[in-house]
Amino acid sequence: MAFVTGRLGRPLRSSLLQVVQLHLSRTMGASQEDFENAMNQVKLLKKDPGNEVKLKLYALYKQATEGPCSIPKPGVFDFVNKAKWDAWNALGSLPKETARQNYVDLVSSLSSPSESSSHVEPGTDQKTPGSEDVVVTSEDGITKIMFNRPAQKNAITTQMYREIILALEAASKDNSTITVITGNGDYYSSGNDLTNFTKIPPGGIEEVAKSGAVLLREFVDCFIDFPKPLIAVVNGPAVGIPVTLLGLFDAVYASDRATFHTPFSHLGQTAEGCSSYTFPKIMGPAKATEMLIFGKKLTAREACAQGLVTEVFPESTFQKEVWARLKAYAKLPPNAMKISKELIRSNEKEKLHAINAEECTILQGRWLSDECMNAIVNFLSRKAKL
Numbered sequence: 001m002a003f004v005t006g007r008l009g010r011p012l013r014s015s016l017l018q019v020v021q022l023h024l025s026r027t028m029g030a031s032q033e034d035f036e037n038a039m040n041q042v043k044l045l046k047k048d049p050g051n052e053v054k055l056k057l058y059a060l061y062k063q064a065t066e067g068p069c070s071i072p073k074p075g076v077f078d079f080v081n082k083a084k085w086d087a088w089n090a091l092g093s094l095p096k097e098t099a100r101q102n103y104v105d106l107v108s109s110l111s112s113p114s115e116s117s118s119h120v121e122p123g124t125d126q127k128t129p130g131s132e133d134v135v136v137t138s139e140d141g142i143t144k145i146m147f148n149r150p151a152q153k154n155a156i157t158t159q160m161y162r163e164i165i166l167a168l169e170a171a172s173k174d175n176s177t178i179t180v181i182t183g184n185g186d187y188y189s190s191g192n193d194l195t196n197f198t199k200i201p202p203g204g205i206e207e208v209a210k211s212g213a214v215l216l217r218e219f220v221d222c223f224i225d226f227p228k229p230l231i232a233v234v235n236g237p238a239v240g241i242p243v244t245l246l247g248l249f250d251a252v253y254a255s256d257r258a259t260f261h262t263p264f265s266h267l268g269q270t271a272e273g274c275s276s277y278t279f280p281k282i283m284g285p286a287k288a289t290e291m292l293i294f295g296k297k298l299t300a301r302e303a304c305a306q307g308l309v310t311e312v313f314p315e316s317t318f319q320k321e322v323w324a325r326l327k328a329y330a331k332l333p334p335n336a337m338k339i340s341k342e343l344i345r346s347n348e349k350e351k352l353h354a355i356n357a358e359e360c361t362i363l364q365g366r367w368l369s370d371e372c373m374n375a376i377v378n379f380l381s382r383k384a385k386l
């Protein structure tokens with residue numbers, strides 16, 4: 001598919017830079033010092049993290065220090081080196097800075113008090129590494145992953161995408177039966193944190209777009225492959241990616257206060273989360289067009305009528321009714337549920353991965369377009385009261 005990568009004109013670049021100055025005090029990812037500390041922490045781990053994690057650590061280390069894998073592939077019988085090569089090569093063109101950050105996050109998750117994010121103490125809040133913006137708890141057979149930035153309407157930062165990836169990986173292996181995603185506060189989530197675009201690394205805006213596309217692809221892939229029933233408890237309005245992802249969930253329960261909004265054209269952006277495929281399939285192309293192209297905001301009842309939402313509950317009883325139902329579902333035999341999910345979803349997986357890849361490539365170009373930059377500058381200018 002062809003798409004145009006717009007170049008930023010001088011005035012737009014300088015407005016963006018002006019706005020970016022206001023955000024530069026925010027973190028710019030893991031420093032070399034964080035990375036070195038993480039390498040030392042690995043040596044002090046009390047428990048062997050297992051081969052899968054060790055391969056991931058190896059791959060991230062190589063990517064962070066040497067960049068993409070360019071050494072010849074070991075022979076088929078050289079099992080150990082081939083596994084290492086596969087793990088490194090699978091990181092593709094992931095930027096060194098992102099690999100460094102992912103390495104630090106992964107080590108931090110291994111060094112957390114429970115020493116493994118896959119073992120969540122029942123009923124305890126397990127903070128995912130690095131922040132409290134995503135809170136993971138596990139109780140009554142349910143692992144709950146909660147967006148926790150209520151003051152920012154649960155806008156999703158780069159760090160949060162990484163934390164959710166780790167949380168989903170852990171939830172897929174823990175002893176919970178079902179996994180739930182929800183939001184804290186009045187919003188489910190206002191989508192991608194638009195200040196993600198203001199943390200400009202040495203490689204410039206092009207690098208932001210490139211690493212954003214790599215991260216987005218990995219993030220959405222986790223939802224496509226998630227093996228257990230995945231349920232969204234949509235406690236309030238949702239904008240952007242938390243809406244599109246709903247097409248990859250197994251059930252979506254919404255408060256009647258929730259709304260569903262994908263203003264991609266307004267933002268100079270395009271559909272993600274496989275919604276270019278799942279939305280027309282769920283609601284038909286005409287209704288999908290209204291949402292994904294014209295940015296029509298749906299009420300919870302409209303979204304339910306169109307098949308995006310499973311059931312709507314009155315706000316006054318939402319939490320009580322939904323959690324009672326989920327607790328009952330979580331008592332069902334876990335293997336039967338997993339196998340049924342596999343039956344329902346497996347024949348689509350390959351297609352979904354291909355769609356995800358294509359959407360991310362197109363978005364990478366969109367993020368560099370004047371249309372998108374204008375929209376972000378407008379939002380940030382409003383925020384900065386420029």
Ligand SMILES: CCCC/C=C/CC(=O)SCCNC(=O)CCNC(=O)[C@H](O)C(C)(C)COP(=O)(O)OP(=O)(O)OC[C@H]1O[C@@H](n2cnc3c(N)ncnc32)[C@H](O)[C@@H]1OP(=O)(O)O
Pocket residue numbers: 151152153155156161190191192193194195212213215216239240241242267269272379383
């Ligand atoms: C790397 C992967 C990339 C994946 C790409 C995904 C695409 C998308 O998700 S597109 C969707 C992006 N989201 C938006 O465009 C929403 C932007 N926000 C808003 O339009 C409004 O904030 C709102 C309608 C959600 C809420 O409006 P309201 O007037 O009630 O509250 P505000 O005062 O605007 O918000 C409170 C506070 O929260 C900050 N905030 C809200 N949403 C975002 C956001 N998406 N990014 C960054 N910050 C956000 C808002 O700026 C306010 O902060 P301050 O109090 O500090 O000003």
